[in-house]
Amino acid sequence: MQIIASYSIKGGVGKTAAIVNLAHVAAQAGARVLLWDIDPQGAASFYFRIKPRVKGGSRQLLRKRDPDPAIKGSDFERLDILPADFSYRYFDLQLEEAGKPRRRIGQILDPLADQYDIVLLDCPPSISLLSESVFRAADALLVPVIPTPLSARTLEQLVTFSGSAKFGKAEILPFFSLADRRKKLHREAMNELPAQWPGLFLETVIANSSIVEQMGIRRSPVSAYAPSSPPAKAYAALLEEIILRLAAKAKTSD
Amino acid sequence: MIEGYFEIQNCAAAEIIEQISTALSPRYDVEPQTSGDAVAVTFYDSFDWRLFRAGYVLQKNAPPSGTQPALLRLTRLTGSKASTDRQAELPPGHTPGFAAELPEGPLADSIAPLLEMRTLLPSNEGHGRRVEIAIRNEDQKIVARLTLTQIELTCEEGQTSLAQLHCRPIRGYPKPFRMLEKTIRRLAAGAASDRGLLARGLFAAAGREIGSYQSKLDLALDPKMTARQALRHILLRLLSQMQVNAPGTCAATDSEFLHDFRIAVRRSRSAIGQFKAIFPPTERQHFSRELRWLGQITGPTRDADVYLLAFEDYRAMLPRERRDDLLPLKRFLRERQRREQRKLARALSSKRYEKFVADWHGFLTDEDTIWQEASLMPIRQLAGKRIWRLYRDILRDGALITAASPDEALHDIRKEGKKLRYLLQFFDRLYPQSTTRPLAKTLRNLQNILGDFQDYHVQSVALRGFADEMAEKRKAPSETIMAMGLLIEVLAGLQADARVQFDAAFAAFSGPATENRFRRLRGKKKRGAP
Numbered sequence: 001m002q003i004i005a006s007y008s009i010k011g012g013v014g015k016t017a018a019i020v021n022l023a024h025v026a027a028q029a030g031a032r033v034l035l036w037d038i039d040p041q042g043a044a045s046f047y048f049r050i051k052p053r054v055k056g057g058s059r060q061l062l063r064k065r066d067p068d069p070a071i072k073g074s075d076f077e078r079l080d081i082l083p084a085d086f087s088y089r090y091f092d093l094q095l096e097e098a099g100k101p102r103r104r105i106g107q108i109l110d111p112l113a114d115q116y117d118i119v120l121l122d123c124p125p126s127i128s129l130l131s132e133s134v135f136r137a138a139d140a141l142l143v144p145v146i147p148t149p150l151s152a153r154t155l156e157q158l159v160t161f162s163g164s165a166k167f168g169k170a171e172i173l174p175f176f177s178l179a180d181r182r183k184k185l186h187r188e189a190m191n192e193l194p195a196q197w198p199g200l201f202l203e204t205v206i207a208n209s210s211i212v213e214q215m216g217i218r219r220s221p222v223s224a225y226a227p228s229s230p231p232a233k234a235y236a237a238l239l240e241e242i243i244l245r246l247a248a249k250a251k252t253s254d
Numbered sequence: 255m256i257e258g259y260f261e262i263q264n265c266a267a268a269e270i271i272e273q274i275s276t277a278l279s280p281r282y283d284v285e286p287q288t289s290g291d292a293v294a295v296t297f298y299d300s301f302d303w304r305l306f307r308a309g310y311v312l313q314k315n316a317p318p319s320g321t322q323p324a325l326l327r328l329t330r331l332t333g334s335k336a337s338t339d340r341q342a343e344l345p346p347g348h349t350p351g352f353a354a355e356l357p358e359g360p361l362a363d364s365i366a367p368l369l370e371m372r373t374l375l376p377s378n379e380g381h382g383r384r385v386e387i388a389i390r391n392e393d394q395k396i397v398a399r400l401t402l403t404q405i406e407l408t409c410e411e412g413q414t415s416l417a418q419l420h421c422r423p424i425r426g427y428p429k430p431f432r433m434l435e436k437t438i439r440r441l442a443a444g445a446a447s448d449r450g451l452l453a454r455g456l457f458a459a460a461g462r463e464i465g466s467y468q469s470k471l472d473l474a475l476d477p478k479m480t481a482r483q484a485l486r487h488i489l490l491r492l493l494s495q496m497q498v499n500a501p502g503t504c505a506a507t508d509s510e511f512l513h514d515f516r517i518a519v520r521r522s523r524s525a526i527g528q529f530k531a532i533f534p535p536t537e538r539q540h541f542s543r544e545l546r547w548l549g550q551i552t553g554p555t556r557d558a559d560v561y562l563l564a565f566e567d568y569r570a571m572l573p574r575e576r577r578d579d580l581l582p583l584k585r586f587l588r589e590r591q592r593r594e595q596r597k598l599a600r601a602l603s604s605k606r607y608e609k610f611v612a613d614w615h616g617f618l619t620d621e622d623t624i625w626q627e628a629s630l631m632p633i634r635q636l637a638g639k640r641i642w643r644l645y646r647d648i649l650r651d652g653a654l655i656t657a658a659s660p661d662e663a664l665h666d667i668r669k670e671g672k673k674l675r676y677l678l679q680f681f682d683r684l685y686p687q688s689t690t691r692p693l694a695k696t697l698r699n700l701q702n703i704l705g706d707f708q709d710y711h712v713q714s715v716a717l718r719g720f721a722d723e724m725a726e727k728r729k730a731p732s733e734t735i736m737a738m739g740l741l742i743e744v745l746a747g748l749q750a751d752a753r754v755q756f757d758a759a760f761a762a763f764s765g766p767a768t769e770n771r772f773r774r775l776r777g778k779k780k781r782g783a784p
Contacts, residue, residue: 049395072426075388075396080425219394 001113002246005121005138009154013144014177016043017212019122021235024221027079031117034080039124042084048074049219050083057087061108062098091130101129106137136168140246144177147189171249173242175202204238258435259339260419260442267385267404270417277437282430283390290383292318295405298350300372301502302468308368315403321346328361340364350374371563373508380405389430397427398434467498469514477634477684481532482625484633486618488525488680492518493614504599509559516556519548524676528640532629537617544610551601558591571744572737579737582730637681642776644674652760661711668704675701689771696768700759703752710749714742
C-alpha cells in the first residue's frame with residue numbers, strides 16, 4: 001500500500017483537484033484506491049457527492065483505529081472515499097491528547113493495507129501536528145506549485161523542513177499547477193525553479209483550465225466527464241511519473 | 255450486505271423500472287444509464303447434462319462488441335433461494351470449457367465437482383437486452399446499482415420473457431440497498447417467478463430433449479422378450495452410444511467421449527460373449543473381431559487420458575518438495591496422448607469403421623438373418639442362467655485366493671466381476687429393484703477393490719515403461735526419473751492395501767444374503783426352504 005498525500009502550505013493551488021483526479025485515474029488503471037479527505041473543508045468529498053460526515057469524527061478514528069465503517073464507495077469502481085468531517089478541524093488537539101501524535105495517521109491506515117493498493121490523502125493547507133503526522137505516514141508528498149516567486153518561498157520552507165529528523169521518509173514531489181504559459185512570470189518561474197532544485201520537480205504540468213474548473217459544477221473527476229481532454233491526460237501522466245519516482249526511490253533504498 | 259439475484263417472468267423491463275422507481279421515490283432516483291445494450295445469451299452444459307441433472311443452469315451473457323468481459327451466471331433451478339446463484343466475469347475472447355479454466359471464485363467452485371473432467375458445450379442460444387441502472391440519493395450520488403437483463407425465450411407455452419435482476423450495494427450505503435432488494439423481492443413474488451421456466455425454455459428452444467444423453471443404460475426390457483429381441487435392443491442402444499460419442503472422441507472435446515465410447519464397445523463385446531449360443535457363428539466371429547479392433551485402437555489414448563487425469567493425484571502422493579519433479583512426465587504424457595489421439599481419430603474416420611457401423615446396424619435390424627435356436631428362449635430365463643453361472647464362477651475362484659495367489663488370479667476375478675456387472679446393468683429392469691440394488695452394491699464394493707488393485711499394478715508397470723522410455727530418449731532429468739520411482743513405490747503400497755481389503759469384500763459378496771438374492775434372479779428357491 002502506497003500512501004501519497006497532496007500538500008500545500010497555502011490554499012487555492014489546485015491541491016484537491018489533483019488528488020481527486022489522480023484517485024480516479026489510478027482506479028481506472030486497475031488499482032484499488034482509497035481517498036481520505038482529511039481536510040475539514042471537505043472539498044474532495046464534495047467532488048464525489050459524498051456527505052462530509054464520519055460517525056464519531058476524528059476522535060473515534062484515533063481511538064478505534066478502524067476506519068472501515070466510515071468508508072463510502074464512490075460512483076467509480078475500485079475507488080472508495082474516507083470522507084471529511086467537521087471535527088477534523090480539531091485534529092491537532094486530539095492528536096496531542098492521544099499522545100505520540102506523529103505516528104497516529106499511519107496507525108489509522110495500517111488496517112487497510114490488504115484492501116487498497118494506493119491511499120491518497122488530501123491534507124488541509126497548514127503546517128501543524130496533523131500535517132507532520134501525514135508526512136510521517138506518507139511515501140510521497142505531492143506539492144502543487146503555482147509558478148510564482150511566492151510559491152518558491154513556501155516550497156523552500158518545506159524542503160528545509162524535510163531535512164529535519166521529525167519529517168520521516170516521504171519523497172517530496174512538487175509539480176507546476178494552475179500554470180499559464182501566456183504569463184511571463186509563470187514562464188520564468190517554470191524555468192528557474194527546477195534549476196534551483198535539480199531533479200526535484202515532476203515534469204508534468206497541470207495547466208490552468210476551464211475544464212478543471214467545471215469539477216465543482218459536475219461534482220465529478222475530470223477524467224469521468226472529459227476523459228480525452230488535455231487535463232485528464234495530464235493527470236494520467238502525472239500519476240505515471242509519481243509511480244516511476246516512487247519505484248526508483250524504492251530501488252535506491254534497497 | 256451481499257449481492258442479490260432475482261427473476262421476474264413476463265414483465266417488460268420498462269414496467270419493472272417504473273415500479274422500482276415508484277417504490278423508491280421520493281428518497282431515491284432510479285436512473286437507467288444505458289438504453290439497453292444487446293447481449294448474446296448462450297447456455298452451457300456438459301454433453302451428458304451434468305449441471306442440469308444437478309439442478310443448475312449456466313448461462314453466458316456476452317456484449318456484442320467482444321472487447322468487454324462477458325457475464326457467467328449459474329442459476330439454481332430447485333428451491334426459491336436466489337442467493338445460491340453465482341456470477342462471475344469471463345474475460346473477452348474466453349469460452350467456458352473445463353472447470354479449471356473458469357475464472358476462480360464461487361461459481362467455479364460450484365461447477366467443478368459437478369463437471370469433473372467434462373467440458374462445457376453450448377446447449378442453446380438466445381438474445382436479450384441489458385440495462386444498467388443507478389440508484390441515486392438527493393446529492394445525485396450513486397448509492398446502489400442494478401443490472402436488468404431481459405431475455406427472450408421460446409418454451410412450450412410459446413414466446414416468453416424473463417427478466418434477470420442483479421442488485422449490488424455500494425459500500426457505506428446499506429439503507430437504499432435494503433430498500434431496493436425488498437422492492438424487487440416483492441415484484442418477483444407478485445409476478446409468479448418460475449425458475450423452471452428457464453430450463454424448459456432453453457431446452458425447448460434448442461429442439462433438444464432435456465437431458466437427452468446419459469452414459470447410464472437404463473434399458474426398457476420386457477421379461478416376455480425373446481433373447482434375440484432383448485440382445486438386439488441392448489446392442490442397438492450400445493451402437494447408438496458409440497455413434498453419439500464418436501464425434502467428440504475424434505475431436506477430443508473431453509476425455510469422457512472416448513471413455514463412454516469404450517464402455518459401449520466393451521459392453522457390446524461382453525454381451526456377445528455371454529450369449530454366444532444365440533448368434534449365427536460367422537457373423538458373431540466377424541463382429542467380435544471388429545469390436546476387439548475398436549477396443550485396441552482406442553486403448554492407448556484412454557491410457558494416456560487416465561494418467562493425465564490422475565496426474566494431480568500422483569503429485570499429491572509425493573513429498574511437497576519433489577512434486578514439481580514430476581512435471582516432465584506430464585509433458586511426456588501430453589505428447590503421447592496427442593500422438594495416440596491422432597491415430598485414433600484416423601481409425602474412427604476410416605472406411606473400416608464406417609463399414610462396421612453400417613454392417614452391425616444392418617445385422618441387428620435385419621429380420622431375415624437366421625439366429626441359433628437358443629435365441630428364441632425367453633430372455634429372463636437365459637439371463638438368469640448366465641448371471642447365476644458367473645456368480646458361481648466368481649465364488650469358486652474367489653474361494654481359492656490365498657495370500658500366496660499370484661496377482662493374475664485376482665485380475666481374473668475382476669474380469670468375471672465386470673461381466674457380471676454388465677449383465678446386471680443390461681437386465682436390471684427384468685427384476686425387482688429390491689433384489690438388484692443390493693446385489694449391484696456388494697458387487698461394486700468387490701469390484702472397486704479389485705479395480706484399485708489392478709489399476710495400481712498396471713499403473714506402476716506403465717510408469718516403469720515410461721521412465722525407461724523417457725530416460726532413453728533423454729526427455730527427463732534424473733530428478734524426474736527418481737520421482738517416478740518414488741511414485742511407483744507409493745502405488746505398490748496402495749496395491750498391497752487393496753489386496754488386504756479383498757478378503758472382507760469377498761466375504762460380503764459370498765455371504766448367504768447375496769446368494770439368496772442371486773437365487774431369486776435365477777428363479778430358484780431360497781436355500782434351505784422347502
